[in-house]
Amino acid sequence: MASPYINDQTARTETAAALGRLLADSYMIYLKTQGFHWNVAGPQFEPLHTLFQEQYTELAQAIDEVAERIRALGPKAPGSFSEFKELTSISEETGAPAADAMIAQLVSDHSTASRTALQAVAAAESRGDVATADLATQRVAQHEKTAWMLSSLQERGN
Template identity: 55%
Template sequence: MAKKEAVQHVNIGINDKDRKKIAEGLSRLLADTYTLYLKTHNFHWNVTGPMFNTLHLMFETQYNELALAVDSIAERIRALGVHAPGSYKEFAKLSSIPEADGVPAAEEMIRQLVEGQEAVVRTARAIFPSTEAANDEPTADLLTQRMQTHEKTAWMLRSMLA
């Protein structure tokens, strides 16, 4: 039987209750980000039509950025002393982003990705009250960066629909 590892108490100036609440919010953000990553990667593989090359490359840039983001979010959860979710089952429970049904047309892919980017922004924004109350500047900084990236990406995608 494996020996249980001793865990040292986290003492970073944020109490246990606040760290747990912030980590719960970040877990939802992680689930949304991972779900959007998977959706974007799926669309990268399956996009067709006259805008194929543009969208194929754009979606690749976006899913690569999302892949880096999930790592940053999960590592922040761990720094708070909480285990990060890491399974499809957990992500499905936590995510606000629906999976795509089948393979939509390119324009519908863009619409769904705009909705997904905006959903991630809303999830990130909802965590701010907890981070501010706990004076958790590192999480606030992470959230600000994520919102900025997702708002810009949503704008760029939305511009393709005009």
């Protein structure tokens, strides 16, 4: 039996709004990570340059999947920088901080995005939208993994 959610446009719009916030957070992290990739310097240059590229490449795919899910729900996906800035919980970085500060910002940002994704999971689950809940759950796991990997770079050997 089909879920009543399929025909409930208000519920679909509310779920899409939660995904819009996740899309904005993801895009801002993508943009920041790519900027860090371009501007990292110092003794950690090579591994961080490579790591940041891997991370922004993964984010690009995720951004597309989240935006397409929003469209599948019906609403227009946010697609402008002004919309992203309005919806995001991630602060913009306009400078080129030291490598350790880049890592610290990204740990914080991925933790924030994980919480935003978890809110999207809750919104979707409360409305019976298993497809959106699954997508957002995958984003929780990926943001948590990325935060863990980056925070491991901050640890000092004992």
